[in-house]
Amino acid sequence: xxxDSAPGPAVPWQKVLWERQPFPDNYVDQRFLEELxxxxxxxxxxxxxxxxxxxxxxxxxxxxxxxxxxxxxxxQGLLSPxxxxxxxxxxxLLGYGLHQLLSSNVESCxxxxxxxxxxxxxxxxxxFTFGFSPVLKTLTESVSTDTVYAMSAVMLLxxxxxxxxxxxxxxxxxxLNAALFASVCLASRLPGALHTFAMLSxxxxxxxxxxxxLQRLRENAPSQFTGVCVGVCVGGxxxxxxxxxxxxxxxxxxxxxxxxxxxxxxxxLQRHKDNIQGPWDEAExxxxxxxxxx
Numbered sequence: 001x002x003x004d005s006a007p008g009p010a011v012p013w014q015k016v017l018w019e020r021q022p023f024p025d026n027y028v029d030q031r032f033l034e035e036l037x038x039x040x041x042x043x044x045x046x047x048x049x050x051x052x053x054x055x056x057x058x059x060x061x062x063x064x065x066x067x068x069x070x071x072x073x074x075x076q077g078l079l080s081p082x083x084x085x086x087x088x089x090x091x092x093l094l095g096y097g098l099h100q101l102l103s104s105n106v107e108s109c110x111x112x113x114x115x116x117x118x119x120x121x122x123x124x125x126x127x128f129t130f131g132f133s134p135v136l137k138t139l140t141e142s143v144s145t146d147t148v149y150a151m152s153a154v155m156l157l158x159x160x161x162x163x164x165x166x167x168x169x170x171x172x173x174x175x176l177n178a179a180l181f182a183s184v185c186l187a188s189r190l191p192g193a194l195h196t197f198a199m200l201s202x203x204x205x206x207x208x209x210x211x212x213x214l215q216r217l218r219e220n221a222p223s224q225f226t227g228v229c230v231g232v233c234v235g236g237x238x239x240x241x242x243x244x245x246x247x248x249x250x251x252x253x254x255x256x257x258x259x260x261x262x263x264x265x266x267x268x269l270q271r272h273k274d275n276i277q278g279p280w281d282e283a284e285x286x287x288x289x290x291x292x293x294x
Contacts, residue, residue: 037277045270050263052222055229056165058259059214062236064156065251067206069239071186074195081198088202092122095205095213102216125204133197140188148185155182159207169215171208179207233259 011022013029073079096118140148158178164171183203187196217225233255241248 033278035278039273039275040277042270042273042275045263045267047263047267050266051259052226054259054263055226055233056168056214056218058255059229059232059236060160060163060165060211061251061254061258062233063206063210064160065236065240065247066232067183067203068156068186069236069243070202071190071199072243074190074199077191081192081194084198084202088198088205092205092209095209099213099216102220126201129200129204130197133193133200136184136200137188137190137193137196140185145189148189152182152185155179155185163211167215168211171211176208179203183207 013021013023013027070079070084074081074084155178159175159182162172162178163175180200180203183200187199187203190196190199214225214228217228237248237252237255240251
């Protein structure tokens with residue numbers, strides 16, 4: 001709706017609705033477009049900044065690939081559950097120490113958890129998992145293997161889609177439950193109850209504890225965070241390549257698309273963004289009481 005070029009009455013036009021004016025309903029003057037604003041408040045992205053943020057998505061894909069690789073090794077008898085348990089224990093202690101070191105540098109208003117509370121939580125989880133491992137081992141005996149694999153794939157995909165990448169600490173309930181459900185399905189196809197216990201402990205380490213540590217690294221050590229993401233991606237591609245070269249190629253293409261191609265596409269599309277604001281927008285209520293106090 002452009003301004004009317006026809007000469008109007010001598011009375012100046014006002015952009016009000018509560019007064020009767022000698023103008024048509026669709027009349028506007030030359031001042032109508034003076035309030036036009038383009039791309040107000042639009043955030044300008046830089047390519048490498050977006051690539052660093054996308055690294056969290058890439059490393060989460062690699063974490064799923066690493067978990068699947070460990071399961072394949074255990075299923076084929078190339079990795080013993082005792083080795084996996086000891087490795088998980090060492091990684092947990094190292095990660096816990098690093099998390100505490102990074103947390104000590106952050107001022108928090110809430111009261112921090114004590115080491116005894118963390119130890120009690122870990123002991124309760126390990127005790128229940130170890131006790132229910134024989135039950136979980138036989139949980140899907142009546143379900144076909146193809147169905148179990150299909151459910152696991154769907155749940156891992158749901159984990160990746162619903163994962164809270166912006167604030168992964170603590171992990172989202174939906175994404176964590178989907179990952180643990182897939183872990184239970186896959187662990188039930190392993191040879192023994194100790195294998196199931198080791199696989200579920202590893203799943204808790206990868207899907208629940210690792211995102212919390214990585215979030216601390218992103219907040220307090222951005223340069224180390226980038227290196228860790230690159231290392232996890234390389235480990236995911238290399239580990240999956242030892243079992244499935246085709247799967248490793250697909251993972252590498254997915255990582256390249258997510259971390260390099262998609263940020264480039266976002267930055268390119270940002271240049272073509274054209275968002276306009278003006279007097280045709282809905283009215284906004286501002287709390288200005290000065291005219292009531294006159």
